[in-house]
Amino acid sequence: MRNRTMIGAGLVAVAVGVLALGAGPAGAAVGGSGPYPADYETSAGLPNHTVYRPQNLPAERLPVLVWGNGGCASNGTAQVNFLREIASHGFLVIANGAPNGSGSTSARMLTESIDWAVAENARSGSRYYGRIDTSAVAVAGFSCGGLEAYAVSDDPRVTTTLIFSSGLLTDADDYQLRRLTKPIAYFIGGPGDIAYPNAVDDWGKLPSGLPAFMGNLNVGHGGTYDQPNGGEFGRVAVLYLKWRLKGDVSAGTAFAGAGCGLCGGPWQVQQKNLSLGGPAPTTPPPTGGATACTAVYTVQNQWNGGFVAGVTVTAGSAAIDGWRVTLSLPSGASVTSVWNAAGTGTSGTVTMTNVAYNGQLTPGQSTTFGFQGTGTGAGAGTTCTNI
Structure with a gap:
């Protein structure tokens, strides 16, 4: 106290x-x-x-x-x-x-x-x-x-x-x-x-x-x-x-x-917990059934003409030094702003990669990023890979 x-x-x-x-x-x-x-x-x-x-x-x-x-x-x-x-x-x-x-x-x-x-x-x-x-x-x-x-x-x-x-x-x-x-x-x-x-x-x-x-x-x-x-x-x-x-x-x-x-x-x-960014991976991505990372997509807020979505990235059974999430957006949806990730593309298939402070994840550890968009956010598909 x-x-x-x-x-x-x-x-x-x-x-x-x-x-x-x-x-x-x-x-x-x-x-x-x-x-x-x-x-x-x-x-x-x-x-x-x-x-x-x-x-x-x-x-x-x-x-x-x-x-x-x-x-x-x-x-x-x-x-x-x-x-x-x-x-x-x-x-x-x-x-x-x-x-x-x-x-x-x-x-x-x-x-x-x-x-x-x-x-x-x-x-x-x-x-x-x-x-x-x-x-x-x-x-x-x-x-x-x-x-x-x-x-x-x-x-x-x-x-x-x-x-x-x-x-x-x-x-x-x-x-x-x-x-x-x-x-x-x-x-x-x-x-x-x-x-x-x-x-x-x-x-x-x-x-x-x-x-x-x-x-x-x-x-x-x-x-x-x-x-x-x-x-x-x-x-x-x-x-x-x-x-x-x-x-x-x-x-x-x-x-x-x-x-x-x-x-x-x-x-x-x-x-x-300060880091200027992790080094490039020195070992190949895990194979033999191990999952590098997963990405769970959630629409946090939807209104007429726009939405806010969040994505939780979780490392698999091995540590990763960076991640990339590929999003398949619904038809008519477009990204207007992103936080806690670096985005490429605004509609259709877009990619989001880690920034300096959230790329290194220990086994099972999670981080989140989000974005705001126009259109309807429901129905997006995600895949996650380590980089």
Whole structure:
């Protein structure tokens, strides 16, 4: 048991204080250190949110980061330097709250951000039509915003969660940890951060086998968000998102392995179940009746014109270092977004292969991926092979 009521109240109070006492947000000047100078805007289709994007959209599709502010404040520019920095590296960033807005936010607003990104990617006439990678979505937040991120981390469209100077406030909320299935990262301000005990407690209760990273930088609860380009928190957030949302293994070396880039420096690092990707198989697939893997397909939600499906991949009697699922979709069905797998094709026969963190399975171990599609999902056929 832990008594975090006072810690929780202080966490929100400090977060609000940081916002009130810090310098006012910078103007909407194009900026960031990345290759795509970024700016922010609002959208009539997503009221009370702030959208950060490269000023000129790159040819590559934009992964998505949805963000909850410190103090759950409805000010989408409260961490403007930090969020604009991320966008400048080729990400679409959506923060709760209007620019310089007032009031409070809720976790539901993060879900609204994801809904909007998926819809804009599919809407003919949108500047984002076909330009958003809806299979690569991160949810994140600072302080009270981190609690909002926890609340929606079980959304099947979420690829990874980032918690900045935050932790669950009571043991009654620990169910949110037990339902985590996607990689998670904590970036905390060291022992002087009021959220430090909460975050450490959460770390100890993460599900077994969950890929997780924790980095503590001794800067206190206020972080480095107001520094140029978001300071050190901005730098490591970009690296983590490049790794998890763009598959950039070189960026991932900052976090994984005994000699990781953040290991042995000012960051105090902890790691769980981190891998940059398994090696190529050194033995042939099992034969003589042994099953390499199986795939079980389930329609999780069906509505008029669309559906969400999930697939559970289970290794057979031998370990595997990678898997490929072939799906035969019903006539008229088409895949629009994928999570926890890399998809090829959108209709008819499509293939889904593992991503870096879920390809290695021990005998009998399972992992899951999912996708959203148009049409009717019932009746798809599946086959699974190891690769």
